[in-house]
Amino acid sequence: MPHMKQDYDLPDTSEAMKDLAREMVSRIENGQLGHAVALVDRMNDVREQTLYQEIGRLTRALHEAIKNLNIESVGAGSEIHSATDKLAYVIEMTDKSANRTMDLVDASMPLASVINERAAELQMRWQRFLNKELRPDEFRVLTRDIGEFLGQSADQSRQLQNQLSEIVLAQDFQDLTGQVIQRVGKLVRDVESRLVNLVVMAGTIDSITGVSHRGFSELDSESDLAEEIDAIAAEGPQINPDCEGVVASQDDVDDLLSSLGF
Amino acid sequence: MNKNMKILIVDDFSTMRRIVKNLLRDLGFTNTAEADDGSTALPMLQQGDFDFLVTDWNMPGMTGIDLLRKVRADERLRHLPVLMVTAEAKREQIVAAAQAGVNGYVVKPFTAAVLKEKIEKIFERVEG
Structure with missing residues (x-):
């Protein structure tokens, strides 16, 4: 993820807001309420400007991501x-x-x-x-x-x-299928990192607009919940036999069944 | 054990059906039919006089566990012996299959010896 860090930190915006806030406090302390209220408008301007900038950036990134994935033409060729x-x-x-x-x-x-x-x-x-x-x-x-x-x-x-x-x-x-699967695996990792980029950018917009909605942790717990609801949904082969709740061999299956009276 | 018994093999992958069919043939069972998921298997079971069902779990359409439940809920099929041969290897899944009334559970990949042993065990119980 190049160039992502600065978007996320928004140092210019933070700096501008800090200056304006300090000035506002000092104006209020000096009894210049009219000036102070005017500063609120300027803060709003900074916020809006940053917001437009960030939305622009997000749009460009989204466009870039789509272009790189060749999914603009949905269907054949993508x-x-x-x-x-x-x-x-x-x-x-x-x-x-x-x-x-x-x-x-x-x-x-x-x-x-x-x-x-x-x-x-x-x-x-x-x-x-x-x-x-x-x-x-x-x-x-x-x-x-x-x-x-x-x-x-x-x-x-x-x-x-x-x-x-x-x-x-x-x-x-x-050999042949291994190569193909490796390529597809790379594509999946690419898509994931691009999506993470977009989520990070969208997070910046959230922080500027003050909008808060479900974060990753909540999403995680929600998918846990879904898993609990259908714990026995088919999953296909278990890649990692050390995974909790997974039997490692036919012997384990037999032991489990015999413990159930089979 | 009646080697002539009619067996339905249900798996969405034709290769796996062929493997199971070949193993059953090696064990002397030649009277087999195939279906590629639960929804094709169920009417076959209801219409044909099958003696034994070998089914996968993870299939499009109707899954093996749903097929098992349908079989157990069907007045005429409820006593049909069912062997599950599947890659599904979570304890919860095995317990669920047991609760749904499965007669045997084999996890893929499996060997001919394991398949033979489970089939023999099922019919020992059914006949004994």
Whole structure:
């Protein structure tokens, strides 16, 4: 926040008011009531002038903020709109990747089970051979089956390998979506700091006009109240598991439920 | 536990529905249907003879907790076993779900083992 500090302090206005007030007191003490009353008018002038100045400044800042955010053209082309598009892109990318991964797993599962079942079956017969329980004709079939199995599992494990590396490739969304989310995060921080600037400026006007309305602390307590009213409203994933009132794991959920008689 | 029982999976994200569906299939349950929020799920439940409901909490339209309350308030559905699978992890929310009559509560992200254990536990109680 550059240039904000001086707006907030209004040293010129304070100084002018102080001088006028001192002069007024001394006029009254000297019995010059007419002069003193005239000074009230001058104080009013200073106040009004500052007020116009500050409103002008606020208007310019507001205009600047809007211009920088590109939200003048509401809808297409604005930065907010493009952030929404970007987030939609994140959803699309993650959705695509999750489905691609699951497709590949779905294709890999049967291969793994075939290898598993076939190996288990051959192992049983191989054990019988080692125990010398196999007749020569059974042994001939076994060697043929083993040869077939080795060929098949070489093929199938190669397929599995390919599918596993494709699963790894399907995770490339993390990089892309991460970049997009970082950009959107920066935009949100920008918007926040601009809004804070505007609030500070508006606060200056409040102090000049003598208007007082709800400050931040009251707003906070109000949102607390709203939260109390609907404490169980859906919040989505908890980012910080150390947060008060949040369970850290499934075990905590189970403990809580069992304490309730589940 | 009847592996042929009819299960409704409710989640607004198709990926999560697919994950739950696959896990259920691995556990031997293949008779599943899907809905993307409470307001599509409720008429399906009222019309179809579902034996089990697996629902997310946070969904546009009707949320999972509201769906649970509607199910418990419905004369014909009130005994339907309901498992909540959700990212909502506040104690107050879990207590509220318990009070609304949920049969099990699984927090995302979850494992296949946890899902299996909760489903088995629910049906032990329901059948036992």
